[in-house]
Amino acid sequence: MIELKKIYKKYQVGDAESQILKNINLKIEEGEFTAIMGPSGSGKTTMMNILGMLDTPTSGQYIFNGKNISSLSGDELAEIRLKNIGFIFQSFNLLKRSTVMRNVIMPFIYAEKPNGNAEREKKAAMALKKVGLGQEKLWDHLSNQLSGGQMQRVAIARALINNPDVLLADEPTGNLDSKSGYEIMNLFIDLNKQGHTVVMITHSEEIAQLAHRVIQIKDGEIIKDYRN
């Protein structure tokens, strides 16, 4: 489903040129749960940004669902992000002064469908139930009134709302205490079992062991790629 071929990424900082990614070749199949590990500055976030089409490689090919996306325009990439990719961030990135419900239906605003409020809220309710936020009275709360674990669940519900092909999570448990981190991890495992493809960056060996596949990156290169 996702295929990276000979991906290189260079950054030009003044006269100095730094090579962030070197010759990344990677294939992720549908339904896989992949953990990406590596020390700070190893290039794992850059790789995630490229996977999420927020960033483009300097050279190489990225094939998503059989389509080479290297030549697509910014708006075409936005369209794929909207429909096929769900992002989950370490810092949740919710709209703090909006309600839980409004945060979850936000992608619909840009997808333009469904356009009816009733249908939008029905779909959002389904996503919220899926992430364990079934209590309807929570949905009208402002998102900054929630606990960290709840916030991340809202963010996951938002990522699920357009039924994406892949969930990309950048250290989703990094800002949580160990108990809620563990719960969120279990949620990802559940979602994966329901058929969602998950790619996750993590620092924790323990969490990585819960994934099917672990990819280790160092200095911009894949040094290990194994299945549990």
Add this chain to the structure above:
Amino acid sequence: MLYKDLLQETYLAIVANKARSALTILGIVIGIGSVIAMVSIGQGAKQSITDRIEESGANLLTVSPGQQRSFGPISSGQGSAETLTMEDVESIKTITDVEEVSPESSSRYQITASGNNTNASIYGVYPEYEVVKEVTLNSGMFIASSQVSSSAKVAVLGATLSEDLFGEEVDPVGQSVKINGITFKVIGLLSETGSGMNSTDDAALIPLTVLQRYLSGSETLSSISVKVADQDAMDQVQQNITDALLINHDIASEDDADFSVRSSMEMVEMASSISSTLTMLLGSIAAISLIVGGIGIMNMMLTSVTERTREIGLRKAIGAKSSDINKQFLAESIMLTFIGGIVGIIGGWLASYLITKFSGTATSVTYYSVALAFGVSVVIGVVFGYYPARRASRLNPIDALRYE
């Protein structure tokens, strides 16, 4: 992005920062409001001047002594020369299409009554004055022919003058006044005309013969007003009067004429060109505050873009196109100016109403100025919102998400 969503997002963004939005809107309200109020003062002045002149008759010609120079209020010497005489009046009466001729002479004199003392314009007139200048009487009657020929010491008072001399809502008819020490019997009271050109509010009218014999001691006239029967004949009559007076005054060339003949239309044109300049001046002063309001919008939008950088990054990561972000921010600034525009129009309207009510200055809010102010406010929203919106839409999502 659907319009309904765009509207809702815009509403939420504006409401999220109530105080800041309100102050920014206030800037636009003051701008639009002052443009409308200022222009209404200019328009009101224009309206009242042209109304007054038109009221006094569109088919009116005025003959004034003095050389005819360029139009404008500053042509010197006009009205001061003593060249018009009753002989001229008789010549004008014989011209075809001349309906009525009203010779006038005026000067300022001290006028007293019941212990009150004031300085007023005293007009020496013929009975034709009533018809030619279309004055109306509040009470009593106008000066009659017999009173002119017999040099009767009678006077018709203007509304304000009567108030000054006899007090408010007192009918002066039957009372007597002293002009320059000579006693006159008040026979009529004129209706109020309001301020403006040719106002008689502050004047007293007496028979011309009386003015000439007892007050000025001079046979000359300060102007001759001519009512023309047919408006289409105005130009012809104007020329005929000029020709007749040139013969009377023994002058060969029109360029050397010691008098001038003007139609009321020419006066209207002159007056409205003056008040257009006034309108423009007032309007452009107010427009400056509108621009300042626009800069306020831009300032707020730029702050908002900076504050919401992470949010913009998130929206883009989730799948918002650059054009969506651009639309959202532009909609916000247009919405701010739109609200400011509406409130400003209401405020400006109210202000011009209050100006009329409390200061008596005539104002006139035209649909044209409302439409213009509104259009300008929306244009300001677009112009001053464009740069911040473009800045927001061009943010790189990766950098924006990392922004602290």
